[in-house]
Amino acid sequence: xxxxxxxxxxxxxxxxxxxxxxxxxxxxxxxxxxxxxxxxxxxxxxxxxxxxxxxxxxxxxxxxxxxxxxxxxxxxxxxxxxxxxxxxxxxxxxxxxxxxxxxxxxxxxxxxxxxxxxxxxxxxxxxxxxxxxxxxxxxxxxxxxxxxxxxxxxxxxxxxxxxxxxxxxxxxxxxxxxxxxxxxxxxxxxxxxxxxxxxxxxxxxxx
Amino acid sequence: xxxxxxxxxxxxxxxxxxxxxxxxxxxxxxxxxxxxxxxxxxxxxxxxxxxxxxxxxxxxxxxxxxxxxxxxxxxxxxxxxxxxxxxxxxxxxxxxxxxxxxxxxxxxxxxxxxxxxxxxxxxxxxxxxxxxxxxxxxxxxxxxxxxxxxxxxxxxxxxxxxxxxxxxxxxxxxxxxxxxxxxxxxxxxxxxxxxxxxxxxxxxxxx
Amino acid sequence: xxxxxxxxxxxxxxxxxxxxxxxxxxxxxxxxxxxxxxxxxxxxxxxxxxxxxxxxxxxxxxxxxxxxxxxxxxxxxxxxxxxxxxxxxxxxxxxxxxxxxxxxxxxxxxxxxxxxxxxxxxxxxxxxxxxxxxxxxxxxxxxxxxxxxxxxxxxxxxxxxxxxxxxxxxxxxxxxxxxxxxxxxxxxxxxxxxxxxxxxxxxxxxx
Amino acid sequence: xxxxxxxxxxxxxxxxxxxxxxxxxxxxxxxxxxxxxxxxxxxxxxxxxxxxxxxxxxxxxxxxxxxxxxxxxxxxxxxxxxxxxxxxxxxxxxxxxxxxxxxxxxxxxxxxxxxxxxxxxxxxxxxxxxxxxxxxxxxxxxxxxxxxxxxxxxxxxxxxxxxxxxxxxxxxxxxxxxxxxxxxxxxxxxxxxxxxxxxxxxxxxxx
Numbered sequence: 001x002x003x004x005x006x007x008x009x010x011x012x013x014x015x016x017x018x019x020x021x022x023x024x025x026x027x028x029x030x031x032x033x034x035x036x037x038x039x040x041x042x043x044x045x046x047x048x049x050x051x052x053x054x055x056x057x058x059x060x061x062x063x064x065x066x067x068x069x070x071x072x073x074x075x076x077x078x079x080x081x082x083x084x085x086x087x088x089x090x091x092x093x094x095x096x097x098x099x100x101x102x103x104x105x106x107x108x109x110x111x112x113x114x115x116x117x118x119x120x121x122x123x124x125x126x127x128x129x130x131x132x133x134x135x136x137x138x139x140x141x142x143x144x145x146x147x148x149x150x151x152x153x154x155x156x157x158x159x160x161x162x163x164x165x166x167x168x169x170x171x172x173x174x175x176x177x178x179x180x181x182x183x184x185x186x187x188x189x190x191x192x193x194x195x196x197x198x199x200x201x202x203x204x205x206x207x
Numbered sequence: 208x209x210x211x212x213x214x215x216x217x218x219x220x221x222x223x224x225x226x227x228x229x230x231x232x233x234x235x236x237x238x239x240x241x242x243x244x245x246x247x248x249x250x251x252x253x254x255x256x257x258x259x260x261x262x263x264x265x266x267x268x269x270x271x272x273x274x275x276x277x278x279x280x281x282x283x284x285x286x287x288x289x290x291x292x293x294x295x296x297x298x299x300x301x302x303x304x305x306x307x308x309x310x311x312x313x314x315x316x317x318x319x320x321x322x323x324x325x326x327x328x329x330x331x332x333x334x335x336x337x338x339x340x341x342x343x344x345x346x347x348x349x350x351x352x353x354x355x356x357x358x359x360x361x362x363x364x365x366x367x368x369x370x371x372x373x374x375x376x377x378x379x380x381x382x383x384x385x386x387x388x389x390x391x392x393x394x395x396x397x398x399x400x401x402x403x404x405x406x407x408x409x410x411x412x413x414x
Numbered sequence: 415x416x417x418x419x420x421x422x423x424x425x426x427x428x429x430x431x432x433x434x435x436x437x438x439x440x441x442x443x444x445x446x447x448x449x450x451x452x453x454x455x456x457x458x459x460x461x462x463x464x465x466x467x468x469x470x471x472x473x474x475x476x477x478x479x480x481x482x483x484x485x486x487x488x489x490x491x492x493x494x495x496x497x498x499x500x501x502x503x504x505x506x507x508x509x510x511x512x513x514x515x516x517x518x519x520x521x522x523x524x525x526x527x528x529x530x531x532x533x534x535x536x537x538x539x540x541x542x543x544x545x546x547x548x549x550x551x552x553x554x555x556x557x558x559x560x561x562x563x564x565x566x567x568x569x570x571x572x573x574x575x576x577x578x579x580x581x582x583x584x585x586x587x588x589x590x591x592x593x594x595x596x597x598x599x600x601x602x603x604x605x606x607x608x609x610x611x612x613x614x615x616x617x618x619x620x621x
Numbered sequence: 622x623x624x625x626x627x628x629x630x631x632x633x634x635x636x637x638x639x640x641x642x643x644x645x646x647x648x649x650x651x652x653x654x655x656x657x658x659x660x661x662x663x664x665x666x667x668x669x670x671x672x673x674x675x676x677x678x679x680x681x682x683x684x685x686x687x688x689x690x691x692x693x694x695x696x697x698x699x700x701x702x703x704x705x706x707x708x709x710x711x712x713x714x715x716x717x718x719x720x721x722x723x724x725x726x727x728x729x730x731x732x733x734x735x736x737x738x739x740x741x742x743x744x745x746x747x748x749x750x751x752x753x754x755x756x757x758x759x760x761x762x763x764x765x766x767x768x769x770x771x772x773x774x775x776x777x778x779x780x781x782x783x784x785x786x787x788x789x790x791x792x793x794x795x796x797x798x799x800x801x802x803x804x805x806x807x808x809x810x811x812x813x814x815x816x817x818x819x820x821x822x823x824x825x826x827x828x
Contacts, residue, residue, distance in 0.1 A: 286465060
């Protein structure tokens, strides 16, 4: 099976999940100007979730570039993965609504658990395709494959750590989710730069 | 007519219907932590419906792989089919809201009727294309075609049976909808495996 | 400019507008079984709007098959057209909510005005492309072009008539919107059949 | 990296953001006919935002026509840009709800700030690709590139000016947002016409 319809469906879920986030940015108090400032957690949650979903989309893109065919198991793993991606608007709405009240800890925990689950499935998806080069393109570059593996493996642990921080401070935890997104974008740009300039054979393959 | 725009539109409806499901996962009681546990039927309904729509998408994919042109009737049959797919978020919200109250039986019945209707139209779509090989690719494999027919024909009866279970026990009925999704994913992976290893001519054609 | 991104964007709007319709099917009275029957206008409005949007999508498909390039004006006309398509969920929700109360006439009027406007813009889109064969493919068949023109020109008048019926009977008006969709599907299948069997030169060109 | 999946994802966000706008057109007072007239700010806000998003989509199309590959930085810039596009339904709902009450100024300001931010990121996206012809196609026409630059650079300042008008008159500000959309569509059609008729070398390159 070629990867094209998988991409259409996945891109649809990424795009919809990201765009639905705006439905939970709401201001309806008596004084609009004041309310628009008071709902800053909504803006923060919107930005962190949108960028996180955008990063997942870029990474999904990266994975599928290395693949030229998919099998049934990969299709279903991908559906499970997308089930977590499409879940993101729910914890985002919890953080938006509760970051300033007693529900902050629960909201930040659910948010972190969702992202941790997403990262676990994302690794599952990649490892299923990459182990033994099961679904990789004939000409997939060993270095690139190893670089992807190395760069994605820590994801679940990083999100798990940020999730645990929520037990002590929900605010710090949400700040960390944002920082992880920012770091990924920076690192990923640097990674692309290094990759294009690295001499052949410079990185030891991990996978 | 080629199948590409049919795929774009269909994939859009599948992706949106699946992603909209999250809008009915809601927690808004006074104590967030407690509420997040209490709404477990929402999570269950979300997962069952997301996976069921994901399976329909994979199967739609499988059908269109065997087809290389579509006619007007197929386009309209597909619109009817998608009308049922896009309906799924409604009974999902009913199950999420009512599985723990007096509306459980009605909710599970509407859920089951929707999936039964979807399965009926799905068979209609496939049989319209496959009977007399009306829209099949020249080189569509007889075995694969027969395998698809055999694997989809029981769908409506299985969903009808699960729907009738709702009259006795809504909980059991919803559990069955989930089990059907799990079974389809397992069976479909096994089917793919057997297909790729089966000696030529091993399966008698049914269609 | 090629037509491919126009199709992706348009198919997205068609698919989303159709799938959002389900958000206005809601049952939330005290007795679920009874409420599910009482909201039958919601089901009717959902089906009529979904099928109508599905027909618009099929027709858009038909138009773009005859075109191999688009210009700026066509892009903007298409955006206006999609603005009406994406508006359909609003009058659908009005009909669903008010068909059984004093707002029925207003709801049916707004529904009809929306569909009339959609049909007007649809004709505008087609005539812009077809007059003087401005954007048509070199090899676009004169008969097919004439057949499309003849089959779409009456659309606005038919919807206008059904809209005016709402002044006397909202119920009859909504029944007509459904009948128009059903008739279009039947006629369009027959049209496809006649077209494929008609001897060359049998139909006089209109455009 | 090719641009195809970037287009699918972006078109998805454009299409969904535009189509979600209808969810904030709501009429639910006691007298439907009267309410449908009273909510005219909702219709105006819907039309202005839908057309503005449509124009952004056309422009995005224009930019990507000049590009044949994207890098990581462009992907992330595009995600930031789409984050602003997907934000548009929120200020649209504010304008729809508050144009006739005390929140009009705040609503029009937030609307203008969003569009200004979108225009800034849009320029960033284009300049990142065009400066030093970093991502441009080999055969990208210097005149077309200069024309795009010249036509997009004023965008942020125009939107900023319309935003500042909201401090004096929210109504005038919203009228300006609509006028900007209308002007862009007209100018862009004229631009296309002049471009196709201009003698080679007629326009001095700006970038």
